[in-house]
Amino acid sequence: MPALTLTTALLIAGGVVLLAVIMNGWWTLRRARLRAVPTVAAAEAPRTEPTLEAPPPAPELGAELSALHAQNPEEFWARGGEWVKNAKTGISIATRADDAATANRWRALVRFGNGVEETVEFTKSDGKLVLADL
Numbered sequence: 001m002p003a004l005t006l007t008t009a010l011l012i013a014g015g016v017v018l019l020a021v022i023m024n025g026w027w028t029l030r031r032a033r034l035r036a037v038p039t040v041a042a043a044e045a046p047r048t049e050p051t052l053e054a055p056p057p058a059p060e061l062g063a064e065l066s067a068l069h070a071q072n073p074e075e076f077w078a079r080g081g082e083w084v085k086n087a088k089t090g091i092s093i094a095t096r097a098d099d100a101a102t103a104n105r106w107r108a109l110v111r112f113g114n115g116v117e118e119t120v121e122f123t124k125s126d127g128k129l130v131l132a133d134l
Helices: 006-034 066-071 073-087
Strands: 091-096 105-112 117-125 128-133
Touching: none
Parallel strands: none
Antiparallel strands: 091 105, 105 117, 117 128
């Protein structure tokens, strides 16, 4: 019997490994075909993602800033950069005073997308909703 060289031994070992990889791929493919396929009706069922639903419109989000600027322009511009940074992450009215629909002035909790929350006072001026105080 001829002697087994290192090259021959490595070729045989490589062939065995290659055969094992091919058999594993075949077995995985066979198992994937046997799995139950969902019906078309289940796949097309309407689905609503709760995080994608639009929040109810809050009138406070349309408030005018001119009255607040007129009261104290320095403070308005000093806080403006911080507000813009927070507002770019998203903004919503988390809670508002119970009498917001009928009151002349009311407070609301503004929640930004980055988690920052601020209490803001709103008022109506000449029929427009404006920020009264930050």
